[in-house]
Amino acid sequence: MRPPTVVDEDVRQTLRTAARALLERLPELTGELVARTRGGDDVYSACVPYDEHWKSTLEGVRLGLTAILQEPSERRDLVFTRAMAQRRAEQGLPLESLLRMYRLAGQVTWSAIVDHMERERPDRLDVLVRAAGHVWHAIDRQSLVACDVYGRREQEILGRSKERVNALLDALLDGAADAGVVRAAADSLDLPERARYAVVTVRFPGGRHHDDVRLPATLGALRLLWRMRTGHEVAVVALGRATLDDLCQELSLIVSGVAGVSPVVTGLDELGTAHELASLAMRTCADGGPEIARLDERVPAVLMIGQPGVARHLVDGALGRLLALDPADRDTLLSTLETWLACDGSAARAAGRLFCHRNTIINRVRRIEQLTGRSLTRPRDIVDLALALDAIRLLPAAPPAKG
Incomplete structure (x- = not known):
C-alpha cells in the first residue's frame, strides 16, 4: 500500500474538520435528505413509513460523517448499509429508489461540506476540490454494498414467495384448500375467489417438462398459472369471458402432445374437482397426439376409465x-x-x-x-x-x- 503523502493527509484533515462541524447539524441534514428523497419518489413514501425513514436517515448520515473521521478499515457505516438494504428489500422498495437515495445523500453531504468551507475556511477551497473524490468514493462504496445485499435478499424473498404461491396452488389443485387457504391463494395469486376457471393438463411428447418447453403465462386474453406434476403439466386458466372453445383454440397452438380440459368452474374452491376431471379427459387421448380432449365431449370414455x-x-x-x-x-x-x-x-x-x-x-x-x-x-x-x-x-x- 502506498504510504500517505502530505497532500493526502491535508485532504483528510480538511474533510475531518468539515465532518465534525456537520455532525452538529445532523437533524438539519437529515430533514433535507428525507424531504428530497420522499418529495421526488412516491414509491419511497409508500414503502417506507416516515418515522422509520427519519430515524434510519439520521443514523445513516451520522455514520457516514463518522466514517470520515475513522480509518478506512473501520467502515462501520457499511454494516448499517447492509442492514438497511436488507430492510428496504423486505419492504418492497425498488432498488432504483434505494440507489437514488444514496445519490441524494452524496449531494446533500457534499453541498454541506462546501457551504461550511466557504464560510469557515475559504482559503482551503483548493484542498476541498481534491477531497471530492474521497467523498464520492465513500458514497459509491455504500451504494455497491447496498446493491449487492439488496439483490441477494430480494432473491431470497422471491424464492420464499414462489414456494408459498406454489404450495397454495397445489392445495387448490389437490382439493385440499379450506376457506382460509382459498382466501390466501386469491391474495397471493391475484385471482378472485369467485370467477370462471378451467384446469388444463398437458403431457408433452417424451414427458418433457418446464426445462424443455416454455409454457406461456398468457394465451390471448387468458391467464395461465402452471404447475409441474409427475409426467405432465397442470395449468389453472382464468377464463374471464372466454369459452372452452376459445381455450382449446389457443391450446392447439402450443400443445404438441395430449391435453385434457375440465368443464368451467366458478370458484377457486372447485379447482380440485376440475383438476381431476381434466386428468381423466387427458387419459382418453391416444398416445402421441397432438390431441386435446374436453371432458364434456368425452364423458362416456371417462366413465369407462373410472370403472x-x-x-x-x-x-x-x-x-x-x-x-x-x-x-x-x-x-x-x-x-x-x-x-x-x-x-x-x-x-x-x-x-x-x-x-x-x-x-x-x-x-x-x-x-x-x-x-x-x-x-x-x-x-x-x-x-x-x-x-x-x-x-x-x-x-x-x-x-x-x-x-
Whole structure:
C-alpha cells in the first residue's frame, strides 16, 4: 500500500474538520435528505413509513460523517448499509429508489461540506476540490454494498414467495384448500375467489417438462398459472369471458402432445374437482397426439376409465366373440364398426373412408351384429358397442374375451 503523502493527509484533515462541524447539524441534514428523497419518489413514501425513514436517515448520515473521521478499515457505516438494504428489500422498495437515495445523500453531504468551507475556511477551497473524490468514493462504496445485499435478499424473498404461491396452488389443485387457504391463494395469486376457471393438463411428447418447453403465462386474453406434476403439466386458466372453445383454440397452438380440459368452474374452491376431471379427459387421448380432449365431449370414455371392471365386463359381453377371431379378421371388423359409428350409420360414407364398396360395409355390419348379438339400428345396442370400443382403446390390458 502506498504510504500517505502530505497532500493526502491535508485532504483528510480538511474533510475531518468539515465532518465534525456537520455532525452538529445532523437533524438539519437529515430533514433535507428525507424531504428530497420522499418529495421526488412516491414509491419511497409508500414503502417506507416516515418515522422509520427519519430515524434510519439520521443514523445513516451520522455514520457516514463518522466514517470520515475513522480509518478506512473501520467502515462501520457499511454494516448499517447492509442492514438497511436488507430492510428496504423486505419492504418492497425498488432498488432504483434505494440507489437514488444514496445519490441524494452524496449531494446533500457534499453541498454541506462546501457551504461550511466557504464560510469557515475559504482559503482551503483548493484542498476541498481534491477531497471530492474521497467523498464520492465513500458514497459509491455504500451504494455497491447496498446493491449487492439488496439483490441477494430480494432473491431470497422471491424464492420464499414462489414456494408459498406454489404450495397454495397445489392445495387448490389437490382439493385440499379450506376457506382460509382459498382466501390466501386469491391474495397471493391475484385471482378472485369467485370467477370462471378451467384446469388444463398437458403431457408433452417424451414427458418433457418446464426445462424443455416454455409454457406461456398468457394465451390471448387468458391467464395461465402452471404447475409441474409427475409426467405432465397442470395449468389453472382464468377464463374471464372466454369459452372452452376459445381455450382449446389457443391450446392447439402450443400443445404438441395430449391435453385434457375440465368443464368451467366458478370458484377457486372447485379447482380440485376440475383438476381431476381434466386428468381423466387427458387419459382418453391416444398416445402421441397432438390431441386435446374436453371432458364434456368425452364423458362416456371417462366413465369407462373410472370403472375398469365394468368396462371389461361390457367388452366381454358385447364384443367377446368378435375379439376371439383371428387378428386380421378381428381388426377389420373393429375398424368397420368404429368407422360406421363415426359416420353416423352411413354405409356410403364409411365405404368412402375405408376405400371399399358400400355393400362390403353392409355385409360387415351384418356380421358384426351376428357376432355381438347387438343390432346397429337399436340405440341402446349402439351405446353398448360404442362404449365397448372406447374401453378397448383405453384399457389395452383388458383380459381376452372368453368363448
